[in-house]
Amino acid sequence: MPRKHILGDLQLAIMRVLWARGEASAGDVHAALHAERGLAPTTIATMLRKMEEKGLVGHRADGRLFLYRARVAEAKVRHSMVGELVQRVFLGDSAALVNHLLREGEIAPEELARLKRLIEARQKDGQGRDGR
Amino acid sequence: MPRKHILGDLQLAIMRVLWARGEASAGDVHAALHAERGLAPTTIATMLRKMEEKGLVGHRADGRLFLYRARVAEAKVRHSMVGELVQRVFLGDSAALVNHLLREGEIAPEELARLKRLIEARQKDGQGRDGR
DNA sequence: GCGGTAGTACGACCATGGTAGTCGAAATTC
DNA sequence: GAATTTCGACTACCATGGTCGTACTACCGC
Known part of the structure; x- marks a missing residue:
């Protein structure tokens, strides 16, 4: 494990x-x-x-x-730590965290646009995939 | 403080x-x-x-x-804890965390749609506001 | 009145993260 | 070859979160 x-x-x-x-x-x-x-x-x-x-x-x-x-990749650590937080604070609901971040208003407008594009990309190609 | x-x-x-x-x-x-x-x-x-x-x-x-x-609101705690993580792991870049979550593929398709709408809403009305 | 129970107070202990001093051995310098 | 610097090893300390056991207390039923 x-x-x-x-x-x-x-x-x-x-x-x-x-x-x-x-x-x-x-x-x-x-x-x-x-x-x-x-x-x-x-x-x-x-x-x-x-x-x-x-x-x-x-x-x-x-x-x-x-x-x-x-000996551990940065992505691994990020994943673990974000997962931990999502679990603890948002009871496992990742979308709730994104929601929180968006509403907090800490994201710059240009970033919003980028993220929107990212979402669109994931909606399109993400049909059968699951990102791992 | x-x-x-x-x-x-x-x-x-x-x-x-x-x-x-x-x-x-x-x-x-x-x-x-x-x-x-x-x-x-x-x-x-x-x-x-x-x-x-x-x-x-x-x-x-x-x-x-x-x-x-x-004696502390849930939102306050969430804010602190998410902020802490963003600081520690993403060097303060909230958008990077959203990015991470999106790419991790842990967000369900319906959620993606909801988040996209949320982004659009923020882009539209968010001009002068800052979310607090 | 008396013992049991419910409920708080206090203290103990362990793990982990963070911080640093000291020690010993090896490398470098005179 | 001796003195100094360099660097890892070890040990120690503190704070915090988590987990309880025990002790004290007040109330309740008999």
Whole structure:
């Protein structure tokens, strides 16, 4: 079973670096994140180790350096986390979430147009498919 | 600042009971939730106490009974939690989340049609408004 | 009056995310 | 070859959510 890919904030930030870079050492990640959060290097290293325990990342040694790599795809994590929220807050009703987002008015007009086109596309070609 | 209305699973479940009922005793909540989770009554009572500390619920005494009431609106909680997710996972881009949901194919065809109408409505009347 | 019951209060414990200090070993520098 | 820096390992701490057990209390039926 695909375990729960529910990540915390820092974990997400780390994964983003890994997804963008492909491979990165703890130091690289720290450097990338230092500007926005100013954490101690050890914090990043510890988090990476914990994440490795959970299978979120893997590493290989390059000399003394550990190069970490993401072991779960960004799409997977997104899917899990969105699914979790939909379950918790909207009792599994994805459409209700879309509804909420639309009504909140946080979507720019141009985006609305894009989304509308996306819906139309899905209505057209989506007859027998189910998107997975 | 409106504190963080980020609730856990049990907290959500409890809030749902309160939102639906208006007022409820710890026992009522326990009864309502017992079927789906089978928790000890004290668990509910403790959770309610903790939630009161955080201002999520309030209570008044009716004899020796405590009648709890939600002190934050469902919409508020939804907003906070969705906002949190959008921030964490989609870096604040709500449209990206809608996009994700649409592509995941978890939305039924009838829903797609409804959402499309909603988008059209927002495009039309949404010129100066901003949804709040 | 007395025991059972219902209901709250309090404290304990576990997991997880986040944060960091310290330690030891290896690499680099003098 | 010794001193310094570098970097991972380990340990510890704190907060929060979740889960209860136990203790206290007030009321009810007999």
